[in-house]
Amino acid sequence: MSERRIVIDPVTRIEGHARITLHLNENGQVENARFHVTQFRAFEKLCEGRPFSEMPALMARICGICPVSHLIASAKACDQILGTRIPPVAVQLRRLLNLAQIVQSHALSFFHLSAPDFLLGMDSDPARRNLFGLIQNHPETARDGIRLRKFGQQVIERLAGKRIHPSWVVPGGVSEPLAPGARDAILAELPEMRAILERTLTWFKGALQQFREEAAAFANFPTLFLGLVGPDGELEHYDGRIRVVDAAGRIVADGLIPERYRDYLGEAVEPDSYLKSPYYKPEGYPDGIYRVGPLARLNIADRCGTHAADQEWAEFRQLERGAVLSSFYYHYARLVEILYALERIEQILADRQILDRHVRAQAAANHPEGIGVAEAPRGTLIHHYRVDEAGVIQWANLIIATGHNNMAMNRGILQAARRFVDGNRLSEGALNRVEAVIRAFDPCLSCSTHAAGRMALRIELRGPDGELLDEVSRGA
Amino acid sequence: MSVLIVGFGNPLAGDDAVGWRAAELLASSLEAPGVRVMPCRQLTPELAAEVAEATLVIFVDAGVEIPPGKIACRRVKAVGGSTPFSHHFSPERLLALVEQLYGRRPEAVLFSVGARSFAGSHLSSEVEQALPVLLGEVRELVARITQVGKPDHQSARPAEPEDFFSVMH
Numbered sequence: 001m002s003e004r005r006i007v008i009d010p011v012t013r014i015e016g017h018a019r020i021t022l023h024l025n026e027n028g029q030v031e032n033a034r035f036h037v038t039q040f041r042a043f044e045k046l047c048e049g050r051p052f053s054e055m056p057a058l059m060a061r062i063c064g065i066c067p068v069s070h071l072i073a074s075a076k077a078c079d080q081i082l083g084t085r086i087p088p089v090a091v092q093l094r095r096l097l098n099l100a101q102i103v104q105s106h107a108l109s110f111f112h113l114s115a116p117d118f119l120l121g122m123d124s125d126p127a128r129r130n131l132f133g134l135i136q137n138h139p140e141t142a143r144d145g146i147r148l149r150k151f152g153q154q155v156i157e158r159l160a161g162k163r164i165h166p167s168w169v170v171p172g173g174v175s176e177p178l179a180p181g182a183r184d185a186i187l188a189e190l191p192e193m194r195a196i197l198e199r200t201l202t203w204f205k206g207a208l209q210q211f212r213e214e215a216a217a218f219a220n221f222p223t224l225f226l227g228l229v230g231p232d233g234e235l236e237h238y239d240g241r242i243r244v245v246d247a248a249g250r251i252v253a254d255g256l257i258p259e260r261y262r263d264y265l266g267e268a269v270e271p272d273s274y275l276k277s278p279y280y281k282p283e284g285y286p287d288g289i290y291r292v293g294p295l296a297r298l299n300i301a302d303r304c305g306t307h308a309a310d311q312e313w314a315e316f317r318q319l320e321r322g323a324v325l326s327s328f329y330y331h332y333a334r335l336v337e338i339l340y341a342l343e344r345i346e347q348i349l350a351d352r353q354i355l356d357r358h359v360r361a362q363a364a365a366n367h368p369e370g371i372g373v374a375e376a377p378r379g380t381l382i383h384h385y386r387v388d389e390a391g392v393i394q395w396a397n398l399i400i401a402t403g404h405n406n407m408a409m410n411r412g413i414l415q416a417a418r419r420f421v422d423g424n425r426l427s428e429g430a431l432n433r434v435e436a437v438i439r440a441f442d443p444c445l446s447c448s449t450h451a452a453g454r455m456a457l458r459i460e461l462r463g464p465d466g467e468l469l470d471e472v473s474r475g476a
Numbered sequence: 477m478s479v480l481i482v483g484f485g486n487p488l489a490g491d492d493a494v495g496w497r498a499a500e501l502l503a504s505s506l507e508a509p510g511v512r513v514m515p516c517r518q519l520t521p522e523l524a525a526e527v528a529e530a531t532l533v534i535f536v537d538a539g540v541e542i543p544p545g546k547i548a549c550r551r552v553k554a555v556g557g558s559t560p561f562s563h564h565f566s567p568e569r570l571l572a573l574v575e576q577l578y579g580r581r582p583e584a585v586l587f588s589v590g591a592r593s594f595a596g597s598h599l600s601s602e603v604e605q606a607l608p609v610l611l612g613e614v615r616e617l618v619a620r621i622t623q624v625g626k627p628d629h630q631s632a633r634p635a636e637p638e639d640f641f642s643v644m645h
Binding site for chain 1: 517521522524525526573576577578
């Protein structure tokens with residue numbers, strides 16, 4: 001059987017360079033789909049030879065959207081190299097920073113990148129299906145998104161001195177205590193943020209029925225789900241142990257020590273992508289496919305652990321009997337997590353100890369190895385370093401949150417393409433839905449390119465002999 | 477009276493860093509009530525909320541349309557129009573966004589410094605030499621504007637937008 005291909009190249013609104021290939025059979029039906037990440041960043045090699053104390057600041061440069069996540073995972077790895085226990089207030093301050101990061105990152109994904117699809121329609125004119133179309137047609141939603149993201153960024157700035165690439169988190173703790181004025185300013189803004197979240201959740205839950213088709217075909221299949229949970233099974237983003245659940249919602253593994261990730265996570269490499277494909281080792285590759293991030297976290301946790309978020313979590317879990325399988329519901333899960341983050345920020349700030357001035361433990365390198373694991377907005381983030389006697393990095397391994405979802409993203413675009421793409425006649429709406437599957441995962445390859453809706457994109461449909469049969473393109 | 481100074485540019489891209497550098501230096505040295513300084517890499521939609529709260533916005537950026545090291549200052553007006561990119565705005569587009577979202581029209585000026593090179597992590601000698609002059613001009617504008625805005629100023633009336641520009645040179 002001869003094969004035809006549809007190539008989406010480039011896929012933008014993800015970081016830099018990626019493309020999607022849809023493989024068709026002779027009847028024009030989609031047989032296979034691949035998401036290729038074609039850029040190479042090499043941070044694992046770049047950091048070799050650097051003093052470990054530089055690592056948090058260096059690793060934060062991986063990303064302009066979630067530098068805080070890399071900062072925290074890196075600092076946790078360095079804490080282990082120091083061999084010291086960091087002051088309890090430093091743990092809480094790092095938690096605050098991570099929660100603020102989740103608020104601003106989820107707000108970006110939901111309001112700026114995906115709300116145009118929800119409010120203007122998947123098939124709407126791509127010239128208007130973007131942030132500016134949203135501003136024109138739904139300014140109140142655009143204002144809410146901007147306000148929420150600004151809040152998250154301001155919390156980061158108030159804690160860490162600047163919004164992007166802060167260096168406040170250091171090996172051994174944080175560099176400065178929290179100022180009372182900063183605490184009060186954050187607390188004063190929380191009621192407004194809660195109100196935004198509550199009206200957004202009300203609207204989005206009411207709109208879910210309109211997206212039944214997308215929910216049915218956007219990476220909606222059984223996989224494992226993986227992430228950190230707290231000691232009582234509650235939602236956890238900073239510490240905790242790894243839990244794995246299956247599609248039925250049953251716990252497959254619990255209490256896994258994050259530092260022993262290599263015992264249960266493997267990393268496969270595909271020849272057509274620089275993004276590695278992690279898998280759950282006991283199931284092998286590729287059967288050990290799993291998902292991480294907000295959807296996974298709500299699937300693995302027994303509850304959130306805060307009042308309002310617990311209620312929303314219970315309602316969310318009613319979507320399906322076992323785990324919630326459709327990746328379309330990542331969007332919904334993001335809103336629940338923002339609500340949780342706002343509640344947790346308030347709880348943490350209400351504790352007087354948060355102003356304690358002992359925020360850093362000092363030590364030299366005492367251990368040859370350190371592993372830091374935390375939950376980034378997009379999922380479980382792992383930083384693993386080895387150093388020599390002088391504390392110079394000899395080797396590093398990073399498993400970025402987006403990478404865990406690589407297999408699911410690939411399978412997800414195949415499912416959506418089979419449902420929506422007619423290989424004999426391409427439509428822009430179908431194209432948008434294939435992209436929207438990737439958008440649901442909010443992959444953080446998207447540090448540098450932010451075309452809003454009208455993405456530079458070209459699809460060619462070629463016959464077995466290479467003849468151009470059809471073509472759809474837009475943008476430049 | 478609320479003045480927002482936004483210096484923007486990439487600190488790792490040669491002379492593009494001049495806006496960022498200027499804002500960092502002003503943030504640590506300019507202490508005037510009602511004046512806020514923000515260094516940032518790019519103009520993004522989130523800045524709309526900050527800009528909407530200001531009476532006057534002073535943008536500082538590198539420019540390619542003027543000779544290296546030269547300083548230009550011009551008034552900026554909101555200009556709408558569709559763009560597929562939300563990661564980077566012009567000052568004009570940002571002001572249009574502020575008007576659309578918040579119904580506010582703050583006055584705005586843009587200080588530009590002619591750039592020599594956008595490579596490397598250092599300013600060119602021309603831009604390095606221009607930096608203190610730029611800072612002086614921004615400080616002088618802020619001082620004059622905040623004076624105009626004071627009730628005991630000779631005009632004894634609240635500042636009108638045109639006052640901002642009558643004190644500029």
